[in-house]
Amino acid sequence: MANKSKSAFYQKALFVLILMLLWETVARMKFFNPSVFPSVTSIIIAFLKGVSSGLLVEKTVYSLYLILKGLILSFLAAFLLSSLAMVFRIVENILDILNSILHPLPGIALLPVAILWFGIGEGSIIFIIIHSVLWPMVVNFMTGFKTIPRIHLDVGENIGLKGFHLLWGVMLPASLPYLLSGIKIAWARAWRAVIAAEMVFGAASGSAGGLGWHIYMTRYMFDMAGTFAALLAIIIVGILVEELLFKNIEKFTVIKWGMTI
Amino acid sequence: MLKVDKINKAFTVNGSEKNILNNITFTIEDGEFVCILGPSGSGKTTLLRCIGGFEALTNGNMLLDGQSIYAPGIDRIMVFQGFEQLFGWKTVEANVEYPLKINLIDKGNRQQLVGKYISMVGLENYKNYYPHQLSGGMKQRAAIARALALEPRILLMDEPFGNLDAQTRNSLQNELLKIWSDLKTTILFVTHDIEEAIILSDRIIMLSTSGELKNIIPNRLERPRKPGSIGFAELWDLLYNQLGH
Numbered sequence: 001m002a003n004k005s006k007s008a009f010y011q012k013a014l015f016v017l018i019l020m021l022l023w024e025t026v027a028r029m030k031f032f033n034p035s036v037f038p039s040v041t042s043i044i045i046a047f048l049k050g051v052s053s054g055l056l057v058e059k060t061v062y063s064l065y066l067i068l069k070g071l072i073l074s075f076l077a078a079f080l081l082s083s084l085a086m087v088f089r090i091v092e093n094i095l096d097i098l099n100s101i102l103h104p105l106p107g108i109a110l111l112p113v114a115i116l117w118f119g120i121g122e123g124s125i126i127f128i129i130i131h132s133v134l135w136p137m138v139v140n141f142m143t144g145f146k147t148i149p150r151i152h153l154d155v156g157e158n159i160g161l162k163g164f165h166l167l168w169g170v171m172l173p174a175s176l177p178y179l180l181s182g183i184k185i186a187w188a189r190a191w192r193a194v195i196a197a198e199m200v201f202g203a204a205s206g207s208a209g210g211l212g213w214h215i216y217m218t219r220y221m222f223d224m225a226g227t228f229a230a231l232l233a234i235i236i237v238g239i240l241v242e243e244l245l246f247k248n249i250e251k252f253t254v255i256k257w258g259m260t261i
Numbered sequence: 262m263l264k265v266d267k268i269n270k271a272f273t274v275n276g277s278e279k280n281i282l283n284n285i286t287f288t289i290e291d292g293e294f295v296c297i298l299g300p301s302g303s304g305k306t307t308l309l310r311c312i313g314g315f316e317a318l319t320n321g322n323m324l325l326d327g328q329s330i331y332a333p334g335i336d337r338i339m340v341f342q343g344f345e346q347l348f349g350w351k352t353v354e355a356n357v358e359y360p361l362k363i364n365l366i367d368k369g370n371r372q373q374l375v376g377k378y379i380s381m382v383g384l385e386n387y388k389n390y391y392p393h394q395l396s397g398g399m400k401q402r403a404a405i406a407r408a409l410a411l412e413p414r415i416l417l418m419d420e421p422f423g424n425l426d427a428q429t430r431n432s433l434q435n436e437l438l439k440i441w442s443d444l445k446t447t448i449l450f451v452t453h454d455i456e457e458a459i460i461l462s463d464r465i466i467m468l469s470t471s472g473e474l475k476n477i478i479p480n481r482l483e484r485p486r487k488p489g490s491i492g493f494a495e496l497w498d499l500l501y502n503q504l505g506h
Binding site for chain 1: 313315332333334335337338339341343345346348349350359360363364391392393394411
């Protein structure tokens with residue numbers, strides 16, 4: 001097991017290294033204008049500068065704050081709605097039609113409406129995040145609840161669990177693989193939403209704006225290495241959250257319990 | 262005492278009403294070990310689920326110690342055939358303890374009950390294992406311990422050994438009998454296996470393919486019973502013929 005994950009790590013690291021080498025070679029050969037295709041080294045330098053000056057960290061933290069806020073609100077809403085849908089047929093039907101209507105709508109397409117309703121600022125961005133992540137979460141949560149083995153619910157009722165206790169004691173842990181995959185999808189969707197929304201009106205959101213605004217500004221200043229450095233920040237946060245947070249949650253829950261391999 | 266009085270159960274299958282249980286009446290005394298035997302499709306499981314309170318009756322009455330049965334309750338604990346009846350996210354010990362916790366049994370009593378019943382089914386060395394790390398037989402032992410720990414008035418068992426190999430099934434049958442004679446629990450046990458019914462029961466309730474009560478046959482063979490025991494073959498023949506072969 002330890003060996004398997006170790007070799008998986010080396011395989012992944014090797015792949016990334018080759019990718020970076022290839023990028024560096026292409027950049028050094030000057031096929032493209034260096035100001036539009038910066039080398040890996042210049043991106044890393046820009047990244048380190050951004051980190052040491054604190055600018056990149058500040059932008060990343062602000063975007064993460066928005067994502068976290070949106071994710072928590074969406075999780076609570078998705079969990080509540082899916083649970084209610086399990087109890088009341090009408091909630092399930094309403095969710096079903098809402099999902100058909102709203103899920104395909106790109107968050108960014110709703111931005112003009114969001115600005116009119118919530119003004120330029122955090123409220124609009126949170127609205128876009130919630131819209132982008134709520135529906136995939138609801139779909140996953142519902143699938144999770146619906147695929148709980150009948151026998152688990154029978155046992156739960158037999159030992160005296162009802163309502164909220166049945167939800168918390170049996171349905172939640174029994175559907176955890178689906179809840180986790182819903183959260184993982186939501187996390188990725190939230191990044192897309194926040195970057196897109198910030199690029200449109202970032203700094204106007206009161207504070208100095210997040211990574212999306214930073215990407216927009218660096219491109220505006222023709223600082224392509226800076227733009228890529230911001231993308232690198234997103235990639236690094238993504239890898240850290242996946243490898244350290246999600247993998248560990250899985251290791252100590254669904255993998256430990258033999259629910260997934 | 263469990264009294265089942267003229268019960269009927271119908272399901273709607275593909276738009277048409279289908280009678281699963283027809284006018285079934287019987288009584289089970291405290292401390293009795295009764296098997297329900299019948300061919301597949303005779304409504305054995307449905308009957309047990311009705312008594313468990315998982316299915317509503319179409320009509321008729323069921324009384325446990327004079328109290329009407331209408332919903333699942335901890336006075337009737339069910340042990341299922343499926344291995345996934347244990348909660349996969351809890352260890353064996355936690356699986357047994359959880360129902361006690363829910364029913365507000367204080368920690369001291371809880372630990373004492375958990376210890377007692379886990380050792381009764383011989384899982385002391387596996388109490389920290391998760392269900393997926395156990396063999397099928399061990400999972401069923403754990404499920405029995407969980408059911409016993411609640412000290413129900415009647416234990417409902419729905420072919421709990423149906424998915425086990427013959428050897429494991431035999432040893433679990435013997436252990437169940439030992440537990441039963443120690444605890445004097447009332448057990449209602451569904452099976453389609455004639456041999457199992459003979460080995461375990463005091464009485465055998467036979468259902469017919471149409472979901473009617475065919476016969477209630479007393480089983481007075483001396484315990485322990487083995488296929489070679491006196492009277493075993495005769496009873497086996499009787500039951501075999503009654504099953505409609």
